Amino acid sequence: MDLFHSSGHFSETSVPASSSDREAADEADCHQNLIRFLQVAQVLGVPLLPLAWDPALESVGREGSTAHINQSTLNAEFTFAFKRFKPHTTRNDVSEGEFRQMQYDAAIAEMTVLSHRTIRRHPNIVTFVGAGFEMSPVSDEVWPVLVSTKADLGDLYTFLSTRTPLHVESLVAICKEIASGIQVMHHCGVIHGDLKPTNILVEDVKDTDNIQVKVTDFGFSCFQAAQNSDLKVARTQPWEAPEWHSRHFSIADAKAMDIYSFGLLCLWILFRHEKLVVLGVPLVTLDEAFLSKDAAVTAKVQSLKKRADNSMLSCALGLVSNAIGIDDEYGSRLRRLFNLTLCSDPEQRAQTLDDLIPILAVSGQEDEAGMR
Numbered sequence: 001m002d003l004f005h006s007s008g009h010f011s012e013t014s015v016p017a018s019s020s021d022r023e024a025a026d027e028a029d030c031h032q033n034l035i036r037f038l039q040v041a042q043v044l045g046v047p048l049l050p051l052a053w054d055p056a057l058e059s060v061g062r063e064g065s066t067a068h069i070n071q072s073t074l075n076a077e078f079t080f081a082f083k084r085f086k087p088h089t090t091r092n093d094v095s096e097g098e099f100r101q102m103q104y105d106a107a108i109a110e111m112t113v114l115s116h117r118t119i120r121r122h123p124n125i126v127t128f129v130g131a132g133f134e135m136s137p138v139s140d141e142v143w144p145v146l147v148s149t150k151a152d153l154g155d156l157y158t159f160l161s162t163r164t165p166l167h168v169e170s171l172v173a174i175c176k177e178i179a180s181g182i183q184v185m186h187h188c189g190v191i192h193g194d195l196k197p198t199n200i201l202v203e204d205v206k207d208t209d210n211i212q213v214k215v216t217d218f219g220f221s222c223f224q225a226a227q228n229s230d231l232k233v234a235r236t237q238p239w240e241a242p243e244w245h246s247r248h249f250s251i252a253d254a255k256a257m258d259i260y261s262f263g264l265l266c267l268w269i270l271f272r273h274e275k276l277v278v279l280g281v282p283l284v285t286l287d288e289a290f291l292s293k294d295a296a297v298t299a300k301v302q303s304l305k306k307r308a309d310n311s312m313l314s315c316a317l318g319l320v321s322n323a324i325g326i327d328d329e330y331g332s333r334l335r336r337l338f339n340l341t342l343c344s345d346p347e348q349r350a351q352t353l354d355d356l357i358p359i360l361a362v363s364g365q366e367d368e369a370g371m372r
């Protein structure tokens with residue numbers, strides 16, 4: 001069996017007739033999912049860890065959409081982050097059974113990607129340690145937990161929001177590290193599918209002034225289950241490419257969507273304090289617009305992306321031209337970066353990250369992270 005391409009799916013159970021049938025089916029369904037997780041873990045050789053998170057320590061990061069992250073300290077050098085999948089839905093449009101299935105799909109996708117021998121060793125990918133288990137606090141269900149090393153400087157949103165603004169050189173170095181993380185995934189046939197600031201982690205490099213940036217959260221990742229099969233790609237507004245739809249994509253088209261999301265992420269990293277006058281809400285910064293919980297603001301960003309005249313790209317190029325503190329060399333690099341990532345037509349984007357990394361790389365700083 002091809003381990004990496006194993007989907008591990010069971011056939012769906014039929015809808016039960018009565019509520020006692022439903023409870024029995026629900027219990028069977030939760031066991032089936034756990035067995036599915038264990039089978040994939042065994043096939044992939046994932047370490048099953050006798051570790052538990054420490055309830056005395058505060059939770060980690062901003063609450064994500066699928067999980068709570070807790071921590072435990074092993075010693076002065078290592079703290080582990082425990083990704084605990086939420087057991088119950090808060091959505092009206094999804095039943096508990098469907099939600100559980102989605103959560104297990106996310107856990108299995110993440111574990112599968114992080115077990116790939118090339119991906120897991122890459123310095124710009126979160127360091128995966130193994131899987132653990134815990135009892136749900138509200139029922140007697142056992143849930144899997146994914147364990148990684150904790151990034152001491154948090155996610156990129158928190159990191160950039162809580163320190164003095166960095167120079168363009170350091171910001172471009174951060175973009176380059178993210179590009180290297182996506183590059184290894186794409187080389188291995190994996191689409192991230194959810195690139196955004198909270199899915200990028202930042203670590204201190206011991207005894208230096210440098211940081212290391214790591215891509216994380218592979219719950220929405222996808223990869224080909226069989227040669228030439230098409231992929232369903234998830235969407236997190238407003239970070240998805242304008243051509244996104246809920247049907248299937250070829251692997252090349254799915255990679256082009258990750259490349260657009262990477263372009264938006266770079267735009268946010270470099271210009272998040274700039275006002276987005278073009279949206280018609282002059283007081284809103286790019287940061288506020290992209291991370292807004294206001295549906296009207298998100299709709300404006302979405303319409304900017306979807307306009308046929310490459311408006312998002314024009315907006316990015318305008319920000320580069322008007323920027324203070326960006327010299328001609330960086331200006332021309334950033335224009336190339338945005339021209340190759342943010343055009344509406346996927347065919348005009350870079351076909352691979354290999355074309356973008358040289359634009360972002362600083363000579364003599366090929367493998368080092370952005371400086372603090």
Ligand SMILES: Nc1ncnc2c1ncn2[C@@H]1O[C@H](COP(=O)(O)OP(=O)(O)O)[C@@H](O)[C@H]1O
Binds near residue numbers: 083149151155217
């Ligand atoms: N290894 C880690 N080190 C530090 N913070 C982490 C780590 N893993 C996750 N986080 C924090 O927890 C948040 C949610 O984790 P994530 O894996 O993105 O879950 P979700 O699928 O719910 O978005 C991240 O945005 C980040 O702030």
Ligand SMILES: [Mg+2]
Binds near residue numbers: 199
């Ligand atoms: Mg996340």
